[in-house]
Amino acid sequence: IEARDVDRLKALTIPLHEADMGDLLEALDADERRRLIELLGPDFDFTALTELDETVRVQILHAISPRIAARGISALDSDDAVYILEDLDEDHKAAILEHLPAPERVALLRSLDYPEESAGRRMQTEFIAVPPFWTVGRTIDYLRETADLPDTFYEVFVVDPGYRLIGAVALDRLLRAKRPVLMTAVKKDQLHVVKASEDQEEVARMFEHYNLVSAPVVDDAGRLVGVVTIDDVVDVIQEEADEDLRALAGVGSDEELSDTVGYISRSRLPWLVVNLGTAFISASIIALFENTIEKMVALAVLMPIVASMGGNAGNQTMTVAVRALATKDLGSHNARRVVSREVLVGLINGLVLATALGAIAAFWFSSAQLGAVISSALVLNMLAAGLFGILIPLAISRLKLDPAVASGVFVTMVTDAVGFFAFLGLATWWFSLT
Amino acid sequence: IEARDVDRLKALTIPLHEADMGDLLEALDADERRRLIELLGPDFDFTALTELDETVRVQILHAISPRIAARGISALDSDDAVYILEDLDEDHKAAILEHLPAPERVALLRSLDYPEESAGRRMQTEFIAVPPFWTVGRTIDYLRETADLPDTFYEVFVVDPGYRLIGAVALDRLLRAKRPVLMTAVKKDQLHVVKASEDQEEVARMFEHYNLVSAPVVDDAGRLVGVVTIDDVVDVIQEEADEDLRALAGVGSDEELSDTVGYISRSRLPWLVVNLGTAFISASIIALFENTIEKMVALAVLMPIVASMGGNAGNQTMTVAVRALATKDLGSHNARRVVSREVLVGLINGLVLATALGAIAAFWFSSAQLGAVISSALVLNMLAAGLFGILIPLAISRLKLDPAVASGVFVTMVTDAVGFFAFLGLATWWFSLT
Numbered sequence: 001i002e003a004r005d006v007d008r009l010k011a012l013t014i015p016l017h018e019a020d021m022g023d024l025l026e027a028l029d030a031d032e033r034r035r036l037i038e039l040l041g042p043d044f045d046f047t048a049l050t051e052l053d054e055t056v057r058v059q060i061l062h063a064i065s066p067r068i069a070a071r072g073i074s075a076l077d078s079d080d081a082v083y084i085l086e087d088l089d090e091d092h093k094a095a096i097l098e099h100l101p102a103p104e105r106v107a108l109l110r111s112l113d114y115p116e117e118s119a120g121r122r123m124q125t126e127f128i129a130v131p132p133f134w135t136v137g138r139t140i141d142y143l144r145e146t147a148d149l150p151d152t153f154y155e156v157f158v159v160d161p162g163y164r165l166i167g168a169v170a171l172d173r174l175l176r177a178k179r180p181v182l183m184t185a186v187k188k189d190q191l192h193v194v195k196a197s198e199d200q201e202e203v204a205r206m207f208e209h210y211n212l213v214s215a216p217v218v219d220d221a222g223r224l225v226g227v228v229t230i231d232d233v234v235d236v237i238q239e240e241a242d243e244d245l246r247a248l249a250g251v252g253s254d255e256e257l258s259d260t261v262g263y264i265s266r267s268r269l270p271w272l273v274v275n276l277g278t279a280f281i282s283a284s285i286i287a288l289f290e291n292t293i294e295k296m297v298a299l300a301v302l303m304p305i306v307a308s309m310g311g312n313a314g315n316q317t318m319t320v321a322v323r324a325l326a327t328k329d330l331g332s333h334n335a336r337r338v339v340s341r342e343v344l345v346g347l348i349n350g351l352v353l354a355t356a357l358g359a360i361a362a363f364w365f366s367s368a369q370l371g372a373v374i375s376s377a378l379v380l381n382m383l384a385a386g387l388f389g390i391l392i393p394l395a396i397s398r399l400k401l402d403p404a405v406a407s408g409v410f411v412t413m414v415t416d417a418v419g420f421f422a423f424l425g426l427a428t429w430w431f432s433l434t
Numbered sequence: 435i436e437a438r439d440v441d442r443l444k445a446l447t448i449p450l451h452e453a454d455m456g457d458l459l460e461a462l463d464a465d466e467r468r469r470l471i472e473l474l475g476p477d478f479d480f481t482a483l484t485e486l487d488e489t490v491r492v493q494i495l496h497a498i499s500p501r502i503a504a505r506g507i508s509a510l511d512s513d514d515a516v517y518i519l520e521d522l523d524e525d526h527k528a529a530i531l532e533h534l535p536a537p538e539r540v541a542l543l544r545s546l547d548y549p550e551e552s553a554g555r556r557m558q559t560e561f562i563a564v565p566p567f568w569t570v571g572r573t574i575d576y577l578r579e580t581a582d583l584p585d586t587f588y589e590v591f592v593v594d595p596g597y598r599l600i601g602a603v604a605l606d607r608l609l610r611a612k613r614p615v616l617m618t619a620v621k622k623d624q625l626h627v628v629k630a631s632e633d634q635e636e637v638a639r640m641f642e643h644y645n646l647v648s649a650p651v652v653d654d655a656g657r658l659v660g661v662v663t664i665d666d667v668v669d670v671i672q673e674e675a676d677e678d679l680r681a682l683a684g685v686g687s688d689e690e691l692s693d694t695v696g697y698i699s700r701s702r703l704p705w706l707v708v709n710l711g712t713a714f715i716s717a718s719i720i721a722l723f724e725n726t727i728e729k730m731v732a733l734a735v736l737m738p739i740v741a742s743m744g745g746n747a748g749n750q751t752m753t754v755a756v757r758a759l760a761t762k763d764l765g766s767h768n769a770r771r772v773v774s775r776e777v778l779v780g781l782i783n784g785l786v787l788a789t790a791l792g793a794i795a796a797f798w799f800s801s802a803q804l805g806a807v808i809s810s811a812l813v814l815n816m817l818a819a820g821l822f823g824i825l826i827p828l829a830i831s832r833l834k835l836d837p838a839v840a841s842g843v844f845v846t847m848v849t850d851a852v853g854f855f856a857f858l859g860l861a862t863w864w865f866s867l868t
Contacts, residue, residue: 015623144611174609176578234642248753249750249753249754251754275742276791297734300734305716307738320689334691349706416742
């Protein structure tokens, strides 16, 4: 197909949904992608680009001329256009913008002016706003007669002459109302408004909390400047949960399957270097007890068990804490209760596991005393895991930092340190090995 | 306020959004919750219950009489009613259903008949369907004149006399069309239909992929039985990402902040027991080299570093793999490429870190040979981490199991085993310590 047959190609690809077209583009190689877009010409729907990994999208935009890119982008809703443009470098972005008609260029530049990850970047500047004295009938007539409406919309906004937002009317309310009813009479009881400068995570939280499908965006003066819709919010929710997951594992939030080996190696290295540092801290603690280990090698065999069990328990507590902080379920109102709960859970599971571990260790090395020492060390470490597994994320979030990014390192450091120190220290003291 | 003042209470709580009412209920204690609901009487909106943690919801429903619960539930949309009922035990569910009018009871029982986590459970059975010969005008008149419509809707469906789905009309298209136009002429080009028996994750995937806000649900015979809306899907997306995160850390997916200490201890214990088992495997590998360690205690000091670096690198790879599998970005079409990429990343980062680790170890123990041994062991373990960090989730997902649940145990087992074995084995051979 890739050779010439434009008609056949158009017949095959034009009925495709933009998301499926995106999948198709990702499956092709760089050269095929460029040729496909050239062959389709104006029939290529640039919305498909919003469905691609960033790497692929940037590569495609570099392969086609700025003029063609500008033509495609000008057909898009403003939120999609911003989404495509924001990842490009400044020169390339300017080259494409130059080919756009002035009013569109100005509108896009205004959106791009908002900080990254703000509502202003995610909003669509196409929306429908009517004055408060309009009736339902007049609004419907206006919708029927106006050709240049947004592609999709879920609400009609009511604004005063200064474009300040008065209310929002959901389409189902509009359809149910009689024609002579005033728009202000059918507006929603509660208006959930987004500020353009607001962080996209806050916006997502609001959509989730109030089950919204669309929300008006206002500037600092309270003027309606755009609308955020649920499809953009779904992406944010997805990204946000993914970010926490990746941060906990020390993977960069922007890593994608299509990235190169070099890029991925570099992006994962910092986390590993930090962990190398903490591993050396654990090693230095073990080094304190070199004499002890020399006299009783069984300790070297058993010590990783105490450390790793504490690490696992700390990780459980920390994961719950990080997500609860992200969804605002955990806050100062219940922190004290959750901390004592986690410590108790650590104590209970510590006692259960210590019994099992102590029995097996005692049997393995035929020493009840060794069993008692390792049991005590495990209980201490499980307590530390519960306590620091929750306190560390809480403290990091109190410092206004993201607990998902840094908690893991500190929690592992604590459970390793306490695990090795408690076990080797107790053993040294108990068996008087110095 | 909790004492008597019903009027004041109503004035304060009735304007609240259901989500805020839910937050309020969670903040109260059990007795206050019951009294608040009793005082509000028929003015209490049961939708607030859908915003609560399961534990709190079940506790409230146990505190109030089945008759009052039935009255509140019958005012809800069917998806909310099912959501509230599905967590109750059979007897309690039956007691509440008994107080419902027969047609509602039958409808709810039918929804509850669908498997848990299926589209049938999440759908709302209230929807608007019109015959294909209706015009836009007639549909709008019908919407204006019918009192008993669903609370919110985003589409009007077109069905044949046998209730088989012909098409769906988005409200914005309906509003833009002229009155005499036939409904079939404004229906969507592409219809995305959900089967009632479909898994809710599949439904969420479809909504995300095609940016939907609502989708019709059909039974096995193709008859329209309900509609799934984006607010339910957002919850599913959120839950799903959370499930992966929790599964990777070995925390039960149903654990909530309001659960008791006993419940949480029990739910976290199985994962810790499994890890205790794998920790013993690592310990047995170390035990193989007891003689070696006795002769060179520095090995005991350094060995956890090799194991933990491998564990961290394996965890990075595994996290990326688990999420990519969940979002279907990773599949048989690109598995080979991703595997070789991960192995290469492991090799590159292994070489970088091995240089640093080798230098520090050589300096610390004044032994260039020890530095060379630990470097080689680290490179081997980083290679194993890359390879098994991706192969294990792939294999588990090939077996149709959830890679998030089991991958962690196996990956850690491999990186611990390879780490200890490679380092202690190489040292034994190099320094001829037997």
